[in-house]
Amino acid sequence: MRLHEYQAKDIFGEAGIPVPESQLADSVEGVLDAVSTIGYPAAIKAQVHVGGRGKAGGIKIATSEEEARDAAESILGMDLKGYTVDRVLVEQGVDFVDEYYVGVTMDRGAGEPVAMVSTKGGVDIEAVAEDDPEAIAREHIDPAFGLQPYQARKVVYDAGVPAEYARDVSSILSALYELYEANDASDIEINPVMITGDDDVIAADAVMNIDEDALFRQPDLADMEEDASQNDLERKAGEYGFDYVRLSGNTGIIGNGAGLVMATLDLVDYYGGTPANFLDVGGGAKADRIGNALDMVFADENVESVVFNIFGGITRGDEVAKGINEALEDFEEIPKPVVVRLAGTNAEEGMEILNTDLVQVEATLEDAVQRAVANAEEVAQ
Amino acid sequence: MRLHEYQAKDIFGEAGIPVPESQLADSVEGVLDAVSTIGYPAAIKAQVHVGGRGKAGGIKIATSEEEARDAAESILGMDLKGYTVDRVLVEQGVDFVDEYYVGVTMDRGAGEPVAMVSTKGGVDIEAVAEDDPEAIAREHIDPAFGLQPYQARKVVYDAGVPAEYARDVSSILSALYELYEANDASDIEINPVMITGDDDVIAADAVMNIDEDALFRQPDLADMEEDASQNDLERKAGEYGFDYVRLSGNTGIIGNGAGLVMATLDLVDYYGGTPANFLDVGGGAKADRIGNALDMVFADENVESVVFNIFGGITRGDEVAKGINEALEDFEEIPKPVVVRLAGTNAEEGMEILNTDLVQVEATLEDAVQRAVANAEEVAQ
Amino acid sequence: MSVFVDEDTRVVVQGITGGEGEFHTEQMLAYGTNVVAGAVPGKGGQEVAGVPVYDTVDEAVDAEDATASVVFVPPAFAGDAVFEALDTNLDLVVAITEGVPTQDMATVNKRLSEVDTNLIGPNCPGIITPGEAKLGILPGNIFEAGNVGLVSRSGTLTYQVVSNLTDRGIGQTTAIGIGGDPIIGTSFIDALEAFEADPETDAIAMCGEIGGEDEEQAAKYIAENMDTPVAGFIAGRTAPPGKRMGHAGAIVSGSGTGTADSKITALNDAGVPVADTPGEVAEAIDDFL
């Protein structure tokens, strides 16, 4: 779960990390109010979960009321890579002489967090990592000990931060690591940390991704989550508690277990179809959950055909069959053709229960996917 | 540094450990005010740094105003093993069915903290450790990980705490460990944890010793320290920053380095004398510090003779000699005979400077101590 | 032979009194697994499915000479449960729980490096040596004893591949679901190493998925250290970069590693054929035998 910049900056500011003065606004008037307090130059920044906001026109600098109004009018309501901009952060413009990158993330290969600092900040850090990996200094953090002060200094010196800023930058890194731990972050970064003309050190951006598995113990962050998801289908999936990703194809896919669902998507592609989504009902799904999954997939207007692929372990084939029957019996007409493949626990019982007036049944994964792809092509024609 | 019971209970209470309702009082009227709020029975407990308060008459239970007045009158102002009782804690009497011991301390042999739980609470836990060590369950705590929840449960079950109280007692232990870490405690214990007639679990006493070396980062606790030392000489030593312990003999001892000072005390005893104190001026003492040390020792009315034993490493013999001269030249008459032995760094320079009209000089440790013991005997006769 | 578990494995079930714990204890017992104890704080003295329950893992291990544990404890407490198990000198801990916070696992991982216990999981279906012992939630009936080792990051995908193998009459020495989380105990390499050392394992099926670099590292390990032939499958070829696909591990970072392509290329370079469909894994294995 990714926080908005303004949310992350609030958290950073409370932790004592210097952030520019800023105010959230959801209207042109709000923006003008904000700039009248903050002064010029001011940055008007779209608050959406999209990378490369600047290039896409989601960030503008205003040096006058007129520019502020223009910026507010052009950004508020705009569509940024599929997300509508409802809110902007109005922020004090910072005059800077240098930009660094500072971040903490989990190095899954090492199984421990890693602190990263680079003097090549203010640019796409992934590109730096790719093109000039030496430009990023890294220090692994033993999770039992946490980031030690000497480590925070070491990685800052290793990155080549000049001595006059080293203390401030390592303090920011230490504060970031505290936040990383305290908030169950999966990533936390500032890109850029700006060195101002007055030699101050300030966090000009703020990225914070939270481990969704830890939201149960981060109630304040969990409250921010609803706010953050702006896509209807994703919100619906969140309510149902599904792992769901919408894709651009026309074959809806429902399965149990991430690996098997991904393999099913891959098979749709392999047989010439296009997956409309990833939907994992998880382990041990009962009838009503199966109904919800169908509801999800039918809600996607792109879907022309659906394939169910369930290999029962904890999930029982009879429950799945019951759920499919109940969900489809409610329709006067089945919206889209549904192909079902059941295997594993209670698969035979499920096959017996399944109302074959409502669905098509296939015995193997390969056959089921091929039929669903064919159905989608047929409908599309 | 040991906190008073009332200070420790404040800290425990803030950490969510259940403590009885209580109020501090320094007068009979204050006690009566407190019991009128708290009700009967109430415990009136002397707040002094003395073990075995109860047996020495420092704790009384009052079931009526008359008893409360009697208790207040007898305890306030009493002398408990050399400490005058200025304040009492007036506390709600707890009706209990069982008493446990719960504590965390540093196991210096293992180099890590250890959690301890016993169902033999409410008695002298050192005696239990001596007579029935199996009655105390112990769990070592890896300081990098801290006390894990399963460890808190394990030591509680190992101690034989009944299942119905295990969860509450292990919660208290976990909270104690948090406090141990957060406050740089060297020991923290509750003896007893009481199980009340209503099956509540409550901390009926509170012991908290703080690592003096960590007081620089525990400003709130450091503030409590002045309050805690009630002995004039110890307070003076604290102001001067000396490691000082007052003993009952008549030969005052000043030296540098704890081991050497202890060895000097031992030698005084070995040669038939009685040490009046332990006073370590520490490493690198300058002239004024040496003067302060003499001031300390002369302030003890029991002292009849003084021996200085300095082996210079960082400490320089000439500084010591200068300090002795300056301090003694202020007196019209030297209060007590002073024997000086200087060795190590700049000892020869020191010997040259030293005003031998004011002090007696000996070349070896053994001779210096023997002479000081003889001086004390002479004066005492 | 087999790897990690066999008929002598003596199992303590952590969280045996919960719904999942109780159900799968019954299933494991029915499969013939030596479940000797349960461990649930406050439930010491009870019995579940005829198995005695203790308050702590330590007591359970002491009393019943357990050699392995299976963890069915809810995510909020699973890290602590694994930590507890790691402090009792077991040979193996299998953590089934899905949704354990990653930072909890980082801490567990550190402790894991200090002990001699193997951890499988979390977020995994467990491990099975067909006909001998099952630790976890795998449906026992689809497995057959035989000479193929299987290691997979995914649960149900494993079942798919196993059923294809079994349908062809190819049995398994041991099948291990290592789990799809960012931080797991037993890695592909650990499992491959164990299979390589097992004289009865004649071929290995390895099912990976997008995210992380475990498959790439495994490919390197195979090229350098293994004689036993390996056939692979990688799920997530069609996953778009940056999207989370169920497993926390299944995220394509977009930084050049972690993609299906990078994994497939690495495996192919190590001489491992990578199947286009789950069904073809069994075909490739058949070709080896």
Add this chain to the structure above:
Amino acid sequence: MSVFVDEDTRVVVQGITGGEGEFHTEQMLAYGTNVVAGAVPGKGGQEVAGVPVYDTVDEAVDAEDATASVVFVPPAFAGDAVFEALDTNLDLVVAITEGVPTQDMATVNKRLSEVDTNLIGPNCPGIITPGEAKLGILPGNIFEAGNVGLVSRSGTLTYQVVSNLTDRGIGQTTAIGIGGDPIIGTSFIDALEAFEADPETDAIAMCGEIGGEDEEQAAKYIAENMDTPVAGFIAGRTAPPGKRMGHAGAIVSGSGTGTADSKITALNDAGVPVADTPGEVAEAIDDFL
């Protein structure tokens, strides 16, 4: 020969720009110690007493091939400084700083168990191999090269015993002040083990004090493992129970161990004569030689 340090030891001084650090760097250099670098954050590029200063210990070790460090960092930062040194694969770290919070040392102690570096101290005078190298604050002029090893929890008491030895014409292989804090790196046993392995150490003087059980454990170790004769001294016979005597370590707990009696008895039982006065230690050593 010698233990832990000799003329090849290459020393980095942590906190070299502070008053103590600078003064003792000069003293160590004057004694002939190979001080090759200093390490102080933010002071990289400076020089102190002709020694180059680096921002981190890591840089200093890399640039100057240091093999040991001496820590003169104030108590609030000393734990971190030792931790930093332990992360650079040095052979030896000597922490002089007095007043390091005990919980900081517990954390350091844990990390110490994970690395191959030896730590001496904290709150110690350091270590000296007479005529070769001095790491710490010991007054070099009282030492003579010779064949007696010395290990002590106390600083100035060590000087007393050394001067008695030197006065008798008895020199030292190496003298180690292990420090008086509750948690220290090198223990009596570690030092005794090193001396036992040193063919040039013919006898050992061991100065303990009240508090803790290190002397009792050392006595057991001597009885079971040592051929080199040991003479002992225990300071604090007259200390009353429960009082803190300067060193955090010098507390008699009153629980039967940690007292002077318990230590003297344990050492006597291990065949170690315990002197009544510091002067008698040198006599006892003289008797061995």
